[in-house]
Amino acid sequence: MADDAGIEGLIELMARLPGLGPRSARRAVLMLLKKRGQLMAPLAQAMAQVALTAKDCHICGNIGTADLCPICADPARANGEVCVVEDVADLWALERAGVFRGRYHVLGGLLSALDAVGPEELGIPRLARRVTDEGLREVILALNATVDGQTTAHYIADALAPTGVQLSSLAQGVPVGGELDYLDDGTLGAALRARRRV
Amino acid sequence: MADDAGIEGLIELMARLPGLGPRSARRAVLMLLKKRGQLMAPLAQAMAQVALTAKDCHICGNIGTADLCPICADPARANGEVCVVEDVADLWALERAGVFRGRYHVLGGLLSALDAVGPEELGIPRLARRVTDEGLREVILALNATVDGQTTAHYIADALAPTGVQLSSLAQGVPVGGELDYLDDGTLGAALRARRRV
Numbered sequence: 001m002a003d004d005a006g007i008e009g010l011i012e013l014m015a016r017l018p019g020l021g022p023r024s025a026r027r028a029v030l031m032l033l034k035k036r037g038q039l040m041a042p043l044a045q046a047m048a049q050v051a052l053t054a055k056d057c058h059i060c061g062n063i064g065t066a067d068l069c070p071i072c073a074d075p076a077r078a079n080g081e082v083c084v085v086e087d088v089a090d091l092w093a094l095e096r097a098g099v100f101r102g103r104y105h106v107l108g109g110l111l112s113a114l115d116a117v118g119p120e121e122l123g124i125p126r127l128a129r130r131v132t133d134e135g136l137r138e139v140i141l142a143l144n145a146t147v148d149g150q151t152t153a154h155y156i157a158d159a160l161a162p163t164g165v166q167l168s169s170l171a172q173g174v175p176v177g178g179e180l181d182y183l184d185d186g187t188l189g190a191a192l193r194a195r196r197r198v
Numbered sequence: 199m200a201d202d203a204g205i206e207g208l209i210e211l212m213a214r215l216p217g218l219g220p221r222s223a224r225r226a227v228l229m230l231l232k233k234r235g236q237l238m239a240p241l242a243q244a245m246a247q248v249a250l251t252a253k254d255c256h257i258c259g260n261i262g263t264a265d266l267c268p269i270c271a272d273p274a275r276a277n278g279e280v281c282v283v284e285d286v287a288d289l290w291a292l293e294r295a296g297v298f299r300g301r302y303h304v305l306g307g308l309l310s311a312l313d314a315v316g317p318e319e320l321g322i323p324r325l326a327r328r329v330t331d332e333g334l335r336e337v338i339l340a341l342n343a344t345v346d347g348q349t350t351a352h353y354i355a356d357a358l359a360p361t362g363v364q365l366s367s368l369a370q371g372v373p374v375g376g377e378l379d380y381l382d383d384g385t386l387g388a389a390l391r392a393r394r395r396v
Contacts, residue, residue, distance in 0.1 A: 004261075004262040004263055004264075004267070004268060005263075006244070006247060006248050006251065006252075006263040007248060007252070007261070007262070007263065009244055010241075010244045010245060010248050013237065013240060013241045013244055014241070016237060017226040017229065017230070018222070018225050018226055018229050019217065019218060019222040019225060019226060020217060020218070020226070024216070024217040026290065027216050027217060027287070028215040028216055028217060028218070030261075030286060030287050030290070031215065031216050032215070032245070032248075032249075033248070033252055033261045033286070034286075036249050036252055039211065039214060040245060040248070040249040040252075041246070041249045041250075042211060043208075043211045043212070043245060044242055044243075044245035044246035044249050045242075045246065046204070046207055046208045046211055047208060047230070047238060047241060047242035047245065048239070048242035048243065048246060049204060050204050050205060050208050050230075050231070050238070051230075051234050051238040051239045051242050052239075053204065054204075054205070054231055054234055054238075063202075063205070063228075063231045064202045064205070065202055065203075065204040065205065066202075069202075070202060088228060088231070088232075089225070089228050092224065092228070
């Protein structure tokens with residue numbers, strides 16, 4: 001217990017971050033308190049700055065500090081391919097891998113009757129407009145291989161069918177470095193069905 | 199990769215916190231970005247406020263947002279007992295347990311010839327002055343049961359001997375809820391030597 005209202009309030013807010021509980025939030029705040037000049041002040045300033053300037057890109061839904069995200073602003077990435085992802089975290093993961101050179105469309109969730117999330121909330125009509133407006137060649141559905149993910153993928157495929165755009169989805173199979181012995185039956189079956197000639 | 203200098207800078211700073219690596223810092227920042235109004239802005243403000251106002255209590259070394267920490271400012275805690283701890287984290291742990299009603303003296307480290315940490319750096323002369331100035335009855339040495347901790351405890355005991363104050367240290371023994379089978383030999387030996395009549 002820090003016995004100090006300001007410090008206790010900071011610990012409480014830090015404890016809401018994923019990966020930090022009350023105990024580790026306390027440890028993190030203690031470390032910040034010891035490095036007030038080198039770490040705490042710059043971190044507070046960076047956070048306030050990002051909180052003030054962060055916004056969703058009005059084209060793809062990526063989060064950035066400019067009106068247009070760096071990917072939508074980069075003309076080199078207008079290669080006619082758009083990758084549909086559920087979340088900004090998935091976009092960041094694909095960018096980290098550096099394997100995709102087109103643009104993105106962030107849904108911000110998946111279709112869910114239970115949570116009353118419909119196509120409008122996910123910007124699916126907006127995606128259909130992008131297909132015609134930007135003259136897209138291919139839409140890659142990079143959604144989770146879960147029931148909700150696949151339901152959403154099917155819905156998008158149906159919604160985009162009239163545009164005639166090429167639709168594709170990520171391949172399913174054995175992960176790189178994966179051992180067959182540890183794979184679930186569904187993945188093994190998918191990998192066998194999608195087998196390739198060598 | 200967020201592809202945004204402001205957001206990447208924030209992730210880098212967050213990754214320096216204990217308990218957060220590059221991956222979990224990214225997840226934490228993503229969560230902050232999604233809750234810009236409810237969490238990110240208040241957290242940034244609380245952190246800036248604490249960074250600006252936090253200071254070491256000039257009597258005991260506890261960290262607070264006032265000149266005098268709440269414990270040194272509370273006259274009810276002037277009961278003639280001072281508990282010597284290595285770190286503010288130890289003080290917070292004792293306060294959390296709510297078992298001690300006196301005041302504290304935070305050393306901010308342990309004696310270490312290797313790291314050139316001497317008695318002056320740890321405020322041991324200042325502790326000796328507190329014993330006479332505050333008319334202390336008892337000084338409780340609550341230092342880690344490690345070589346450095348015990349060396350420091352011995353040094354403090356020697357330094358305070360001329361004042362005639364009562365010195366004590368935390369009891370060693372079986373932790374509450376502990377199983378003998380899992381205890382190390384040193385703890386078992388200490389518990390047996392310090393056995394009590396029932």
